[in-house]
Structure formats: structure tokens, C-alpha cells
Amino acid sequence: MKKRLLSLVLLNSVYSSVLSADEVYVAVASNFFAPLAVLAQAFKAETGHELKVSTGSTGKLYAQIEHGAPFQVFLSADSKTPQQLVAAKLAVAESQFTYALGKLVLWSSEPNKLAEPVEVLKKNEFQHLALANPTTAPYGKAALEVLDSLGLSQSLASKQVQGENISQTYDFVATGNAELGFVALSQVQKEGELTQGSVWLIPEDLYTPIQQDAVLLVRGQAQPAALSFLKFLASKPAQTMISAYGYGLPKAD
Amino acid sequence: MLTLEDWTAIALTLKLASLTTFILLLIATPLAWHLAQTQGWWKAPLNALVALPLVLPPTVLGFYLLVVLGPKGWVGQSMQALGLETLPFSFTGLLVASVLYSLPFVVQPIQAAFSSLDRRLLEAALTLRAHPLDAFFTVALPLSKQGFLTAIVLGFAHTVGEFGVVLMIGGNISGETRVVSVQLYNHVEAMNYQAAHSLAALLVLFAFSVLLGLYYLNRGK
Amino acid sequence: MVMLTAHFQLKLEAFELQVQLQLPATGISVITGASGAGKSLLLRCIAGLESPQIGYCQFKDELWQDSSRRLFLAVYQRPLGYVFQEACLFPHLTVQQNIAYGRKRVALPQAQAHLELVLALLNIKHLLHRKPAKLSGGEKQRVAIARALAVNPKLLLMDEPLASLDQAHKHEILPYLRRLQQELALPIVYVTHSPREITQLADYLVLMEAGKVLASGALQAVLTRLDLPLAQSQRASSVIQAEVLAYDAEFELLQLKFSGGILSLPHTELAKGNLLRLRIYARDVSLSLQPPRLLEASPSLPAQVLAWVDHSSGYTTLSLQVGHEQLLAQLTRKAATLLGLKLGQTVYAEIKNAAILS
Numbered sequence: 028m029k030k031r032l033l034s035l036v037l038l039n040s041v042y043s044s045v046l047s048a049d050e051v052y053v054a055v056a057s058n059f060f061a062p063l064a065v066l067a068q069a070f071k072a073e074t075g076h077e078l079k080v081s082t083g084s085t086g087k088l089y090a091q092i093e094h095g096a097p098f099q100v101f102l103s104a105d106s107k108t109p110q111q112l113v114a115a116k117l118a119v120a121e122s123q124f125t126y127a128l129g130k131l132v133l134w135s136s137e138p139n140k141l142a143e144p145v146e147v148l149k150k151n152e153f154q155h156l157a158l159a160n161p162t163t164a165p166y167g168k169a170a171l172e173v174l175d176s177l178g179l180s181q182s183l184a185s186k187q188v189q190g191e192n193i194s195q196t197y198d199f200v201a202t203g204n205a206e207l208g209f210v211a212l213s214q215v216q217k218e219g220e221l222t223q224g225s226v227w228l229i230p231e232d233l234y235t236p237i238q239q240d241a242v243l244l245v246r247g248q249a250q251p252a253a254l255s256f257l258k259f260l261a262s263k264p265a266q267t268m269i270s271a272y273g274y275g276l277p278k279a280d
Numbered sequence: 281m282l283t284l285e286d287w288t289a290i291a292l293t294l295k296l297a298s299l300t301t302f303i304l305l306l307i308a309t310p311l312a313w314h315l316a317q318t319q320g321w322w323k324a325p326l327n328a329l330v331a332l333p334l335v336l337p338p339t340v341l342g343f344y345l346l347v348v349l350g351p352k353g354w355v356g357q358s359m360q361a362l363g364l365e366t367l368p369f370s371f372t373g374l375l376v377a378s379v380l381y382s383l384p385f386v387v388q389p390i391q392a393a394f395s396s397l398d399r400r401l402l403e404a405a406l407t408l409r410a411h412p413l414d415a416f417f418t419v420a421l422p423l424s425k426q427g428f429l430t431a432i433v434l435g436f437a438h439t440v441g442e443f444g445v446v447l448m449i450g451g452n453i454s455g456e457t458r459v460v461s462v463q464l465y466n467h468v469e470a471m472n473y474q475a476a477h478s479l480a481a482l483l484v485l486f487a488f489s490v491l492l493g494l495y496y497l498n499r500g501k
Numbered sequence: 502m503v504m505l506t507a508h509f510q511l512k513l514e515a516f517e518l519q520v521q522l523q524l525p526a527t528g529i530s531v532i533t534g535a536s537g538a539g540k541s542l543l544l545r546c547i548a549g550l551e552s553p554q555i556g557y558c559q560f561k562d563e564l565w566q567d568s569s570r571r572l573f574l575a576v577y578q579r580p581l582g583y584v585f586q587e588a589c590l591f592p593h594l595t596v597q598q599n600i601a602y603g604r605k606r607v608a609l610p611q612a613q614a615h616l617e618l619v620l621a622l623l624n625i626k627h628l629l630h631r632k633p634a635k636l637s638g639g640e641k642q643r644v645a646i647a648r649a650l651a652v653n654p655k656l657l658l659m660d661e662p663l664a665s666l667d668q669a670h671k672h673e674i675l676p677y678l679r680r681l682q683q684e685l686a687l688p689i690v691y692v693t694h695s696p697r698e699i700t701q702l703a704d705y706l707v708l709m710e711a712g713k714v715l716a717s718g719a720l721q722a723v724l725t726r727l728d729l730p731l732a733q734s735q736r737a738s739s740v741i742q743a744e745v746l747a748y749d750a751e752f753e754l755l756q757l758k759f760s761g762g763i764l765s766l767p768h769t770e771l772a773k774g775n776l777l778r779l780r781i782y783a784r785d786v787s788l789s790l791q792p793p794r795l796l797e798a799s800p801s802l803p804a805q806v807l808a809w810v811d812h813s814s815g816y817t818t819l820s821l822q823v824g825h826e827q828l829l830a831q832l833t834r835k836a837a838t839l840l841g842l843k844l845g846q847t848v849y850a851e852i853k854n855a856a857i858l859s
Contacts, residue, residue: 084469086468086469086470086471087468087469089471090468090469090471111471154365154366155369155451157451160452160466160469162466162469162470163466163469163470187451187453188368188369188451188452188453189451189452189453190451190452191447191452191465191469195447195448198343198346198448199346199368199451202346202347202350202352202353203350203351203352203356204346204349204350204351204366204368204369204449205369
């Protein structure tokens with residue numbers, strides 16, 4: 028009897044907290060999925076609001092938003108797509124800001140493979156070079172720019188295999204099907220340490236910075252919790268967490 | 281309307297589906313025959329194994345193929361030991377994946393046809409001096425025609441509609457692994473909706489005609 | 502002369518076939534027994550459709566199977582024809598194609614003239630271009646028989662070929678079977694549980710029970726063996742050969758002569774000298790101790806009591822020697838007791854009815 032009473036009380040308290048807390052529907056580009064899970068915990072601890080996260084490639088999420096997906100916040104892998112959403116009156120212009128700078132790396136699952144990365148690329152003694160689909164994934168576009176800058180895009184064209192998004196590109200390399208691949212730094216490091224294989228942190232002058240922008244969607248306008256999540260994302264503690272995941276931070280204006 | 285890239289993808293898809301169906305008929309016919317005849321303990325597990333691609337998400341199959349066929353997997357390693365190239369990101373790899381993926385769609389209709397076959401008709405053929413193989417080709421096959429037609433149509437159509445597996449092991453290479461479904465997906469991803477519409481309409485039309493044909497085929501029985 | 506020597510031992514889950522058998526070279530050998538006795542299984546063993554653990558099968562001078570020497574001729578290598586209980590025609594082929602199926606697969610097919618004879622005998626010439634689905638049950642079975650004969654078999658195996666047919670269709674086919682055997686001089690092994698088919702067709706009878714051969718021998722001998730269930734049943738009968746002597750048109754009576762005397766039967770006219778097979782039910786034979794008076798309508802025949810057996814139903818079955826033939830008679834046990842019969846005693850048998858089988 029006592030036990031039942033207790034559980035009733037507990038249930039009640041959970042219930043009331045749910046009542047006061049809100050849910051925020053967030054669409055996130057796949058490269059930022061892992062850090063967002065950690066940020067969501069911190070956000071919930073601070074505000075009680077819960078994030079409902081959907082992930083996919085930026086292009087796919089755009090198509091879903093355009094066709095009425097109930098997302099309230101969009102964390103893109105680029106800045107162009109949020110702009111398009113704003114232009115299409117699906118997002119709120121003033122809310123757009125850069126929450127992270129993507130860092131591109133060349134990665135191999137074998138250790139020591141990339142001691143002299145440019146030489147490895149030039150020697151062209153591998154079967155497959157993986158990159159994300161450049162027409163849809165910002166990291167893929169950046170990877171092509173790197174190859175262009177090095178003057179290798181012609182000679183390596185036949186070696187390229189494309190992942191549908193940056194996660195799949197990572198899979199191609201991790202399973203050894205591609206010896207080399209352009210992936211996000213956040214995918215191959217944890218707390219500043221390389222998790223596996225060897226990596227080349229690509230100089231930032233070889234590609235256009237990958238500005239990852241967040242934007243409030245029209246469907247989130249009526250939801251104060253959505254706006255408070257965007258504020259949280261721009262806050263100092265959140266930015267520190269993001270940087271720990273291998274992203275650059277936008278220079279303060 | 282359709283670009284050269286689209287036509288390349290269509291041609292590739294047709295080539296893939298035809299070859300897959302052809303190879304599947306060669307594999308599925310003896311397999312289905314065995315499954316229809318045997319009473320061994322392995323019948324149930326073998327049936328389950330054949331049906332696996334029906335229930336597995338294509339991405340799971342694709343992922344395992346990526347792992348097993350890749351240079352770190354046992355198939356990939358044995359292929360490399362034989363001096364062959366590994367299969368992912370190649371047309372051959374796609375063919376292998378499609379054969380596995382569409383296997384139940386070809387085996388099951390043929391197996392059903394074989395199972396409903398009157399065994400005594402085959403015995404009658406044997407008593408009429410037909411070698412068992414002769415009896416198979418002159419009695420079992422013609423009487424299972426319906427099952428084979430269904431199998432061919434389903435195997436072909438299902439390969440055309442394949443997406444998840446191709447996405448996992450294809451690598452999006454034009455003329456090699458970029459089939460229609462992937463091309464369509466690329467159009468959507470690139471927000472190139474007009475092109476996507478053209479291809480999608482073509483696929484819908486194809487699927488509808490196939491199902492309509494199958495319906496008439498079964499009604500004509 | 503022995504045609505077929507067979508020895509099979511086949512263990513199934515709940516059944517064991519254990520058979521040692523020799524069949525004569527000519528005529529129709531009928532295998533009979535209750536359902537589940539293993540008749541069909543035995544026939545399938547002879548055909549090579551089953552793989553018994555122990556098997557030996559020799560047909561004339563050809564050895565088909567000998568498990569002790571790991572010799573096994575597959576079904577399609579044995580020069581036999583097989584007719585199944587259901588016709589088992591190939592539904593995708595016409596009647597003609599069905600008949601041609603086996604014919605074109607043998608080196609020495611039935612000569613065209615022979616085949617024409619078979620088609621005529623079985624009365625199926627007009628069906629050649631039909632598909633099996635358009636045939637009646639009787640027509641299908643006749644086509645199946647023609648198809649089996651077209652391979653020019655040295656031995657014809659028939660597994661209850663009439664069982665799936667209704668009475669009318671049975672009557673339609675039965676007469677063909679005996680004629681076939683006679684015209685083609687083809688030994689036949691025939692499985693049935695129908696007493697009518699046994700008496701009508703069998704020259705040699707094999708009686709099976711629970712997977713074993715209970716008795717085998719010439720038809721009359723097996724039919725009149727009192728220790729077998731056949732003679733003890735209500736429908737016990739014996740078979741005799743008789744010759745047409747004369748015809749009495751006024752009373753439409755056929756006069757028949759056999760080794761035991763003369764019989765007269767109401768019947769349509771048959772040519773004098775015709776050899777007939779008669780079936781006489783045991784219950785249609787009555788006995789008396791007195792010799793017949795003259796001018797009796799159906800005179801009694803002198804007979805010797807060979808043996809008798811009482812059975813549980815209140816009846817007694819006797820076997821009698823009449824001329825060279827053995828007859829069965831069935832009386833109530835009371836009537837038999839009142840007669841006070843002794844072995845070897847002469848009695849007078851009145852045959853009240855007989856059926857002409859051929």
C-alpha cells in the first residue's frame with residue numbers, strides 16, 4: 028500500500044514536470060548528431076525542455092522541411108540551406124547564426140598511412156577515395172575544393188566513391204572499403220584524441236570554411252522553448268562542448 | 281526532360297536487373313527444387329535464410345555486405361588473396377548484392393509452384409522412361425510456368441526498385457553503380473525537383489505496368 | 502515358368518514391408534489385401550519407385566535390383582509400364598502427346614500397328630487432340646493405360662487403376678483389360694482390393710496382410726483355401742472354366758459344360774465352343790444328400806466334401822471337389838450340422854446362380 032502511494036506521488040511529480048516542460052523538434056545534419064545528443068542533456072538539465080531529434084543529410088532535411096515536416100529548429104551543415112529556407116519563408120531570418128565551423132580531415136583507418144598525406148594522394152596508390160556526395164553534402168563539396176586546390180581532382184576522379192552523407196563516408200573508410208576518405212574531424216576524434224587510424228587535419232586555406240548555421244523555423248515561432256534552445260546553443264558552455272567535439276568556433280563579432 | 285546522366289542510370293538499372301534475374305533463375309531453380317522436395321532438418325533454417333532479405337532492412341544487408349565484401353571481411357580477403365579486386369563500389373558488387381537482395385522474390389514463387397506440383401506426375405514420367413532430369417525439364421518446368429513468370433517479374437522489378445543496398449555499397453559512381461533509384465535520390469537531395477519528378481514518374485509507371493501485367497498473368501491462369 | 506522373383510524389405514515409420522514372391526510368366530497376377538496391407542508399396546518396389554533397405558528383383562533373365570551387390574536399375578531403365586490409381590496424365594500435353602511422351606523415349610517402341618490396336622481396344626482414337634482436363638474419369642484412365650502400353654513394356658504394373666472411378670466407368674474399362682492381356686500377350690501385375698476385379702481378372706492371386714504375403718497361387722486354389730479370410734467372408738466365391746455347349750432360345754438358357762458336369766444359366770446367346778470363366782458365390786451353392794431327380798430345372802452335381810470351416814458369423818464354408826474344379830459352398834452352421842457331413846462324403850451341389858466373367 029505504502030509502495031503504491033509512493034509510486035503515485037512519483038508519477039504525479041513526473042507528470043507535472045512534463046506539463047511545465049516543452050518538447051523541441053530539431054532537425055540536425057548527420058555530422059552534428061553525436062554532439063547534439065550531449066547538448067540535449069545539458070539543455071534538459073538547465074531548462075527541463077526535451078529535444079526530439081531527427082537526423083539526415085542537409086539536403087534531405089531541407090526537402091522534408093519544405094514539405095511540411097514539423098521541425099522547429101534546423102541545425103544545418105552549411106549556411107546556404109538555412110538562407111534558402113529563409114528565402115522560402117520557412118525560417119526566421121534574424122534567428123540564423125553560425126553554431127560551429129566544420130573541420131575537414133583526410134582519414135585512413137590504418138595507422139601511419141598519412142604521415143605524408145599530400146604525397147599519398149599524389150602517388151595515387153590506392154583503390155578508393157571516399158567523400159560525401161558533393162552536390163548535397165557540404166563536407167563533400169569542401170573535399171572537392173581540397174582536391175582542386177591540390178590540383179588532383181582530375182587524376183583522382185576515377186578513384187572517388189561517394190557516400191550519401193558524411194556518416195556513410197565514414198563507414199566506407201572504417202570498414203576498409205576505401206583506404207582514404209574525407210570526413211569531419213568530429214567523427215574521428217574524441218576529447219582531442221584520434222580514435223583510430225591516421226589523420227591529416229587539412230589546412231583551412233584549402234577549402235571554403237564549412238559554416239554550420241542554425242535557424243529557427245516558422246513552425247518553431249510559437250514555441251518559446253525552441254528559441255531558448257537556440258540561445259543555449261550560442262551560449263559559452265554549449266560552445267565549449269562543441270569545440271571539444273572537434274569543431275571550430277565562429278569568431279565573435 | 282531526362283538528362284544523359286538519367287539515361288545512363290536507366291540503362292545501368294536495366295542491365296543490372298536483367299543480369300540479376302538471369303543469375304537468380306540459375307541459382308533459385310535448383311534451390312527451390314531442393315526446398316520443395318527435402319524433408320531434412322535443414323529445410324526450415326534454409327527457408328528462413330532465403331526469406332531473410334524480405335524482412336531485413338536493406339541497409340542492414342548493405343552494411344553487412346560492405347563489411348564482409350570489404351578488404352577487412354573474409355570474402356574480400358579471400359578475393360584479394362586470389363588477386364581479385366574487392367566488390368564494393370563496382371557493378372559486380374552491385375550484382376552480387378542484388379542477387380542476395382532479390383533472392384526470396386525469385387525463390388519463393390518457384391518453390392510454391394514446385395511444392396504444388398503433383399509428385400505422381402513426375403513418377404509417371406519416370407515410368408515412361410524419362411531420366412529424372414528429363415522429367416524435370418519436360419514435366420516439372422512446364423507445369424511451373426506461372427511460378428517462373430511471377431519470379432522473373434518480381435525479381436526484375438524488385439531489383440529495379442532496390443535502393444538501400446545500392447546506397448550502402450555502390451559509392452554513387454556514374455555508369456557503374458548509380459542506378460535510377462540513386463539518381464532520383466540525388467536529384468531530390470540536390471533540390472532538383474523537376475528532374476526528380478520525371479524519373480519518379482517513370483518508375484511509378486514501370487511499377488504499375490509490372491503489377492498490372494502480373495495481375496493479368498495470374499488471372500489468365 | 503517364373504517371370505518375376507521379388508524380395509523386398511522396406512521399413513517405414515509405422516510399417517514394414519517384408520515380401521518374398523514369385524509370379525508366373527503369363528496372365529494377370531493380382532495382388533490383393535485390405536487397405537494398408539502394402540499392396541501398392543510392393544508394386545512401387547517392383548517398379549523401382551521405392552528404395553527398400555533390402556531388395557532383390559529379377560524379371561525373367563534380367564536382374565533389376567540386388568541390394569547385396571549394390572545393383573539398382575532406376576525406374577526409367579526398367580522395361581515396364583505403370584498405370585497409377587489416378588490417371589496422372591500430363592495436364593499440359595494433349596492425349597496424343599501424352600501417349601507419345603514415353604513412346605519417343607524408348608529404343609523399341611510399340612509398333613504403330615500395335616499402337617493402333619491399343620487405341621482401338623481402348624476406344625480413345627477420337628480423343629487424341631483433347632487435353633486431359635476435357636476427359637471423363639474413364640477416358641483418362643483408358644488414355645493412361647494406352648500411354649503405359651505405348652512404351653512397349655515387357656511387364657505392365659497397374660495400381661488399382663479402377664479405384665478412382667465410379668461403377669459405370671469401371672464397367673466401361675474392365676472388359677478391355679482382359680482383352681489387352683490376351684491380344685498383347687503381356688504379363689500384368691494388378692493391385693486391387695475389389696473381389697469383382699479379382700475374380701474377373703486374376704489368373705494368379707497374391708494375398709497380402711500387414712506387409713507380408715499371406716498366400717499366393719493360382720486363382721482357384723487361393724480362393725478356395727478355407728484358412729484364408731477370402732473364403733470366410735460373406736462374399737466368398739470360386740471360379741471355374743466352362744465351355745458353351747448349346748443355347749435354349751425358348752427359355753433363354755445357356756448350356757455350359759465343365760469338368761464336373763453341365764450347368765444351365767439364363768443368358769443371351771453365345772457361340773458354341775466359347776470358353777467362359779464363371780464366378781460362383783459360395784452362398785449360391787446349396788447341398789443335399791439325395792441324388793437329383795430327372796428333369797430338374799438346374800440339376801445338382803455330385804461333389805465330394807474336401808474340408809469345411811465354421812466361422813464366427815454362424816456360417817460354415819465348405820470346399821467341394823466337383824470334377825477337376827473346387828467349389829465353395831456356404832451354409833448356416835445349423836444346416837451344416839443337420840446334414841451330418843463327413844470328410845470325403847459325396848453330396849449333391851445345386852448351383853443356383855453364376856456370373857459369366859468373360
